[in-house]
Amino acid sequence: MSDSWTSRLLDLLGSPAAMAGSYVESLLPAAAAQGLPVDVLLAEADIEPEQLALPGYRLPLYKAFRLLLAAERHSQDDLTALRLAAAVRPRSFQVLGYAAMSCTTLGEAIQRLQRFEALVWDIGDTRLELQDQWAVLTWQPRLLPWVPRQAVEMALGGWLAFGDWLSEGRARPLRVEFRHELDEAACSALLGCPVQGNAGRHAVIFARELLDLPLREADPHLRSLMDAQGEACLANYRLHSNLANEVRAALCTGLGQGDCSLESTAERLQLSPRMLRRRLSEAGLSLADLQDEVRQDLALLYLRHTDFSLLDIAYLLGFAEQSSFSRAFRRWTGRPPAEYRRENGLQGPEKGHGGPA
Structure with missing residues (x-):
């Protein structure tokens, strides 16, 4: 066992970074639909299923990553994380999901993603860069020096699934990039767009004009309520939530x-x-x-x-x-x-x- 790997695990276990239990729980039916032994996976990751259902429960990231890695090990499929991410819906993201869902345009929804992402998991920074006719949504780890590549695929795959749902299939990316090596052909076939591995960033690239795309569930009143709830959760996050x-x-x-x-x-x-x-x-x-x-x-x-x-x-x-x-x-x-x-x-x-x- 390498000292570097042990050190990584200890760093992760000793970090306060966490993932919303509701996010994990929302993807368990998709895992079961793929034939994965959900009860066995939860046991291997030392996760009590009852905990995931508790309002506001934050699952230590150490256990969330163990669950994701166990899922891939059981499935013997390197695309497991991307397949699970395809099941992401507003409920998966809770406050973030409902705030984004009620926005008027896709651009407004992305602003909510950037603002409230920590309420889903608090390890990364999401940035939107505008480049001529392109918009580039990038993600990079913030609190930890590393994360498993499966977690990155889950994050970006969740963006794609949620954006597809919000836009009724109209907001298709031009390209997805990952910093790690992967099977580009298999990932491209699964995501329905070109995928590049060994890139310089984790990113989703799409046409800039899509930022003005109207969303089907726009609801200013609900958006206002969710924004207020999200801000309150962020304000009390560290020593409350x-x-x-x-x-x-x-x-x-x-x-x-x-x-x-x-x-x-x-x-x-x-x-x-x-x-x-x-x-x-x-x-x-x-x-x-x-x-x-x-x-x-x-x-x-x-x-x-x-x-x-x-x-x-x-x-x-x-x-x-x-x-x-x-x-x-x-x-x-x-x-x-x-x-x-x-x-x-x-x-x-x-x-x-x-x-x-």
Whole structure:
């Protein structure tokens, strides 16, 4: 197992970046329609299906990516992410989707995408560049130094599917570009337009005149309501909507430094201990439960992707003894850690993970 790959996974697990649970849930029927074992995929990614249905739930990006990669592994199809993205509809994007749907023109809808994308997932920047008669919609990672290429394909594929739905098939792109290598012919056939791999950017290129294309569901009143709701969600995002993942990231850092106390966690979040305690209580969260979740995620990562001894892993997770770690792992998984490692250990990067996006 390469140190660089382990470092990437640790960076991802220690990031507060998250994806809307509603987005993931909306694509599960499409996964089932493709013959994928949805329950198995969720279990492999350590995702509780009931969580995805909770209003406002933010799925840690680490688990969302694991789910997407597991889907591709089970399907043995490099186009899995693009096929799933074809099912994106307004419901998938929630506030962003309904705000965009109610806009008057495609250009206005793209403005909502740029403004509210973080409410779907908060790892990238979407930019619109105008070049003579062309419009170029680009995406690049912001919070993370890399993302799996499947996630990039899901993002751009979702744009295409949503734009096609909004415009009733009238807003067809001229070309789609990806920075990573891919099967250009197969992707072009699936997306219905030329696709270029090994490009200098992740982008969708279309005729500039399409920005003025009227949309079928234009509703100024609904757009105003969704804009207001979106702005409110953004204003309270970090320490309200995404509080659980912010705390998880702080706890991940704390475990590495040997201090996960309420006081140290609050300091990392630039809050007072009293304020953190209150916000956790208001959100129905427990610092102890969140620490338990982080320990479990880290334990599974270390057992799958490193050759660290069980004693080393126990210390890295803040346990005083290996026996305490073993008892906790049995509680999490129903199995001893040594048995789990024998069956799942030392997994390397899966085909197509790719480098920095």
